[in-house]
Amino acid sequence: xxxxTAFSLLGLGSLFGFFFLILILVxxxxxxxxxxxxxxxxxxxxxxxxxxxxxxxxxGSVYLTLGSxxxxxxxxxxxxxxxxxxxxxxxxxRAIRIGVNTLAGVPSIVFGLVGVxxxxxxxxxxxSLLSGACxxxxxxxxxxxxxxxxxxxxxxxSFREGSLALGATRWTMIRTVVLPTAMPGILTGSVLSMxxxxxxxxxxxxxxxxxxxxxxxxxxxLSRVTALPxxxxxxxxxxxxxxxxxxxxxxxVFVLMIVVTLLNLTAIVWRTRVRxxxxx
Amino acid sequence: MVERxxxxxSDTSVAEGTERDVNSARDWVKRQFYGETIIDIKNLDxxxxxxxVLRDVTLGIPKDGVTAIMGPSGCGKSTLLRTLNRMYEVxxxxxxxxxxxxxxxxxxxxxxxxxxxxxxxxxxxPNPFPKSIFDNIAYGPRIHGLRNRRQLATIVEDAxxxxxxxxxxxxxxxxxxxxxxxxxxxxxxIARALAVSPQILLMDEPCSALDPKASDRxxxxxxxxAEELTVIIVTHNLQQAGRVSDNVAVLLAGGELAExxxxxxxxxxxxxxxxxxxxxxxxx
Numbered sequence: 001x002x003x004x005t006a007f008s009l010l011g012l013g014s015l016f017g018f019f020f021l022i023l024i025l026v027x028x029x030x031x032x033x034x035x036x037x038x039x040x041x042x043x044x045x046x047x048x049x050x051x052x053x054x055x056x057x058x059x060g061s062v063y064l065t066l067g068s069x070x071x072x073x074x075x076x077x078x079x080x081x082x083x084x085x086x087x088x089x090x091x092x093x094r095a096i097r098i099g100v101n102t103l104a105g106v107p108s109i110v111f112g113l114v115g116v117x118x119x120x121x122x123x124x125x126x127x128s129l130l131s132g133a134c135x136x137x138x139x140x141x142x143x144x145x146x147x148x149x150x151x152x153x154x155x156x157x158s159f160r161e162g163s164l165a166l167g168a169t170r171w172t173m174i175r176t177v178v179l180p181t182a183m184p185g186i187l188t189g190s191v192l193s194m195x196x197x198x199x200x201x202x203x204x205x206x207x208x209x210x211x212x213x214x215x216x217x218x219x220x221x222l223s224r225v226t227a228l229p230x231x232x233x234x235x236x237x238x239x240x241x242x243x244x245x246x247x248x249x250x251x252x253v254f255v256l257m258i259v260v261t262l263l264n265l266t267a268i269v270w271r272t273r274v275r276x277x278x279x280x
Numbered sequence: 281m282v283e284r285x286x287x288x289x290s291d292t293s294v295a296e297g298t299e300r301d302v303n304s305a306r307d308w309v310k311r312q313f314y315g316e317t318i319i320d321i322k323n324l325d326x327x328x329x330x331x332x333v334l335r336d337v338t339l340g341i342p343k344d345g346v347t348a349i350m351g352p353s354g355c356g357k358s359t360l361l362r363t364l365n366r367m368y369e370v371x372x373x374x375x376x377x378x379x380x381x382x383x384x385x386x387x388x389x390x391x392x393x394x395x396x397x398x399x400x401x402x403x404x405x406p407n408p409f410p411k412s413i414f415d416n417i418a419y420g421p422r423i424h425g426l427r428n429r430r431q432l433a434t435i436v437e438d439a440x441x442x443x444x445x446x447x448x449x450x451x452x453x454x455x456x457x458x459x460x461x462x463x464x465x466x467x468x469x470i471a472r473a474l475a476v477s478p479q480i481l482l483m484d485e486p487c488s489a490l491d492p493k494a495s496d497r498x499x500x501x502x503x504x505x506a507e508e509l510t511v512i513i514v515t516h517n518l519q520q521a522g523r524v525s526d527n528v529a530v531l532l533a534g535g536e537l538a539e540x541x542x543x544x545x546x547x548x549x550x551x552x553x554x555x556x557x558x559x560x561x562x563x564x
Binding site: 088158160164166168169172 | 365367370372393394395396397400401403405407408409410411419420422423424469472473476
């Protein structure tokens with residue numbers, strides 16, 4: 001009797017998470033879907049954001065996320081290769097691992113502030129696409145490093161031995177056998193880190209975002225941009241026409257949700273396909 | 281053959297009685313049996329961290345024919361094979377001391393990358409790369425800098441023919457290597473090793489993961505290859521050693537080399553009592 005009650009309660013608890021997901025989805029689809037039109041996706045905001053679309057924000061989000069990947073991936077790959085292929089066990093390696101894991105737990109607003117200090121001011125990139133991408137890159141690093149390291153470690157020892165036995169140097173072996181074999185896993189990790197980065201607000205709020213746009217489409221690495229999450233924050237907190245912009249707010253959230261879901265789905269499909277294909 | 285007669289002429293004054301002369305006389309007799317040696321192992325000790333795996337192994341491996349390395353499991357026969365191309369170095373804490381002379385140098389002190397170019401290896405389990413059949417074979421020549429497509433194609437065909445796989449795969453060189461059967465994969469790995477033209481081919485229990493029919497073909501291939509290069513094969517299967525090898529080295533538990541000689545004479549009339557026991561246990 002007690003057991004049945006306990007199990008029912010636990011089951012109810014687990015349903016809770018699912019319930020919230022459904023609630024969020026239904027709410028956003030119901031409110032956001034009507035705002036979506038071709039015009040909404042392809043034109044820039046008009047009339048103090050009360051009309052028009054969110055094309056510059058979509059584009060800004062895409063630029064920022066791709067940019068962050070471009071900046072972070074070389075560093076992440078480098079450290080993952082070093083951690084999995086070269087580094088022997090020791091306090092130094094352990095310290096680096098702990099560091100990477102801690103980086104993953106740092107609140108994103110802290111990244112934002114470091115980004116202002118480092119990229120905007122010290123390196124003099126200004127408030128720009130470049131600064132925002134670099135800040136997001138810092139945030140993506142731990143996810144990327146961990147995903148890449150796991151993918152590299154999953155390459156069987158027999159492949160490595162086969163390559164070395166043919167007279168490959170360690171680096172040749174990594175370049176010609178280990179990396180190509182690990183690549184699908186690394187790409188999956190990259191997509192997941194993009195899904196994470198595209199939803200971030202705080203890291204780009206001070207480093208990349210422009211509020212009023214004379215030139216809403218970014219023209220260079222050093223122009224200011226707007227992104228989907230920051231646009232939403234702006235509409236809800238700073239725009240004087242709160243009620244009139246409501247449909248656009250929900251439309252923005254809807255688009256953001258769709259993009260994040262698509263990225264995650266891509267990663268999942270990719271991963272299952274790779275797992276099925278792999279035959280060692 | 282000419283060489284051997286010359287050796288005979290110059291060594292006629294040997295039997296003087298001193299220990300040194302006895303040794304050189306023994307060397308002379310061995311040369312009559314085995315011909316030229318390609319690798320001379322002298323006083324080889326091997327350790328994994330503090331654990332000694334090989335003890336004072338001294339062995340000259342003949343250039344001609346197939347040499348089998350046998351022994352009970354855990355006696356260090358795979359380790360002995362892996363010292364010959366320094367593949368033991370992938371295990372942290374592994375250490376070899378002593379001397380292994382190859383081409384006039386101690387191979388324990390040379391560049392392993394150059395060495396592995398000359399001494400190829402086939403592993404216990406087939407380990408093709410997740411690439412096409414063609415790219416697997418072309419891998420070795422490519423990492424050594426060959427880019428010319430026609431030359432690569434020639435090398436690939438030649439290697440596949442020598443590994444007796446060409447007829448089965450010539451129409452699907454672009455297919456994944458994993459589409460092949462286990463036995464075919466192992467022959468692919470042999471071909472991959474042959475593509476860098478090694479002088480010696482090491483085979484580490486190459487049939488242990490294969491069915492009898494596939495094993496048969498690998499043995500046959502090993503015999504044929506022995507016509508052109510030195511084959512050293514580790515096996516725990518006596519029948520296989522009997523079929524495939526000309527000479528056999530028997531290691532005993534503890535990593536001690538107990539006997540080395542022509543396969544037939546070792547099998548029929550072992551000098552060492554412990555080897556006789558081992559062989560009896562295995563046969564009977």
